[in-house]
Amino acid sequence: MSDIKPWFDATLKQSRAMILQYMIVVCGLLPWIATGQAESPQLVVLLTDLGKTGELGFLHKINLHDWDTGALNIANMLRPTAIDVDRTRHHVYWTDVRTYQIRRADLDGGNNQLMASLNTSASNPEGITLDSQTRQVFYTDAGADIVARIEMDSLQSTVIVSTGLDKPMGIVADTNYKKLYWVNRGNSPKIETSDYNGAARATLVSSGLAQPNGITIDQKGGRLFWTDSAGYIESMFTNGTQRKRLRSESGRLFFYISHFNGFLYYTVRKERSFFQLHEDGLYMNIKLTASGVYLPLGIHVYSPNVNATELATCPDGRYGPACTECGQCSKGEICEKTIGQCFVGCAAGYKPRTCSQECDPGFFGENCKSPCSKCRTGTSCDHVTGKCPDGCQTGWEGDLCNVESESGHEGGLSMGTSFLTTGLIIGIAAGGALVVVIVVVVVAVCVVKKRRRPKVKEEGEVYTDIGPLDKTLDENAYTPLGASRPTNPYAEIYTVPEQCAQYTNPSW
Known part of the structure; x- marks a missing residue:
């Protein structure tokens, strides 16, 4: 029993000291709370x-x-x-x-x-x-x-x-x-x-x-x-x-x-x-x-x-009891010095009204009013510029991924649809070339037949079944097969690798 009493007295003394410390802290806080300093200033x-x-x-x-x-x-x-x-x-x-x-x-x-x-x-x-x-x-x-x-x-x-x-x-x-x-x-x-x-x-x-x-x-x-x-x-x-x-x-x-x-x-x-x-x-x-x-x-x-x-006498560009730095106000303005709000609005990429927080995911621009466009699934655009960091969804293009591709349909063409379109273009080009070949052959046959017929001279001109021709064969627009051809106006259609490059998309 005599051993317990000293321990009990020491514990009681320590408890009293702790209670006194807590009372000092609380009493010190009460005036601060009473003057309204525990909450942010209002305006x-x-x-x-x-x-x-x-x-x-x-x-x-x-x-x-x-x-x-x-x-x-x-x-x-x-x-x-x-x-x-x-x-x-x-x-x-x-x-x-x-x-x-x-x-x-x-x-x-x-x-x-x-x-x-x-x-x-x-x-x-x-x-x-x-x-x-x-x-x-x-x-x-x-x-x-x-x-x-x-x-x-x-x-x-x-x-x-x-x-x-x-x-x-x-x-x-x-x-x-x-x-x-x-x-x-x-x-x-x-x-x-x-x-x-x-x-x-x-x-x-x-x-x-x-x-x-x-x-x-x-x-x-x-x-x-x-x-x-x-x-x-x-x-x-x-x-x-x-x-x-x-x-x-x-x-x-x-x-x-x-x-x-x-x-x-x-x-x-x-x-x-x-x-x-x-x-x-x-x-x-x-x-x-x-x-x-x-x-x-x-x-x-x-x-x-x-x-x-x-109130603290804060310099321009700071506000509040601690003179916190103002957020990103629009047009280089400063915030109000009591509550820190930018009444002129926020610079691009920041949320009203203190303009110190970036836009929520999915929004960008002044006062965060603009929604992000067709960024790739699972990504959001840059909170300031609106650009998509990982590119656009299939069928969308442009800096902001807000322009639908010309060939886009329901979010963009599928790979099969793109190749089908390319095949049609190649088919049309091939058909056009075949028509040209047939015309050349027909003209050549006609020329040969006419040469075998007796020529009728009328006032110095030479006539054929397809109309008047120049007297010099080299000046004839219908050049015989085997001779050098003029440039094909549809030649770019046949460059299939370049055409496919326009539809290249990382998601494929």
Whole structure:
């Protein structure tokens, strides 16, 4: 018994140590799991949609990671305009310029709640931005010419800027430094800034603007981006320096804009899509279309399971938490940096949407949409070019084995059929030669007989039974047998080995 006790105490001590180690590991993982880092980042686009003329407007929630689209079931929405999201409480906020309201709802459309009801005789709420940490909503009113704040929890409303404004439109908050940035679209368009209380107000841009609409921010890079209905997108640092134009398309009514992880997403007035553009204007100026989208206006892009500040700052051509290399995007483009998808499509030979996997067997080409043709049984074509590595099935030819042989029938001629065809050709040629021989013999016999008959001279010409002949025999087209023959026009038919070579197939 005394021998067992030391062993028991040692085993118990070792077990306690192992349990403690497991607890440390689990406790270390819990915060990581809780912050959503255990799953791949997701990417969501929220859109306001004006809808068809005379009908209600609505909101779209589009999951770009799996391209799941749907309209939120929110009643009595007339003309939704600007939109933003509270990731902390999982609410979506929007303005409505026809109901003169600011409202919020759950991200599934439930729990629709009025945040503020504005003066219907003068109000026109055009812009909205949130700070989930301070629990505040900021909005612009282009009708009343004000910038105001609403407390998310108490719903208390305060006007923070009320002078010198001329149709303020888009607005965005820098939640790191508690600063606001907004655009004025009126007779003297400009871009302004202030703190959350309206103090430290300053004008950043007062020239070179026509009709600015939306504004967004890259908080990591400290850069602002805005759209203008004159047809361009521009950017600058938050202190007003390093201004540059990213996109210029005359006649395009660029409207609201949202920045997320290195890319810009924007809407164009009266166009039934939204658009993606690299933040430097270098890549991915592409149209994104989703089912049900009619006339999108407001836009906000975010990741529901990863904060923008937690995302890795990947260089162009890489994506995700580990900055994985992008797949083979089409036309030399780069992938989106959050989920790695190539929204422009894949290069030939690779599967959507990350374009990092080769086509499934039996398919090739751009986005793997083209099926392989008549490759030999048991083989598949090259995933990029579509060529068959081991040749074609019997009766098919061409680089892609997609051209049926001229003599093909039901997958190609059998060997017996090919030889039968060759035999027929040889028979026809032999028959033709025999006819020629018979004609020559008949002509020769006739000539001999005529020579034995007395010649009748009529005006110096010599006549035979087959018509007038030249006086010189050597010039006669009907050369006597035994003399040299002209080239036979059917001579190639008799070169049987060359003819058979056309039908040579490794499967025979």
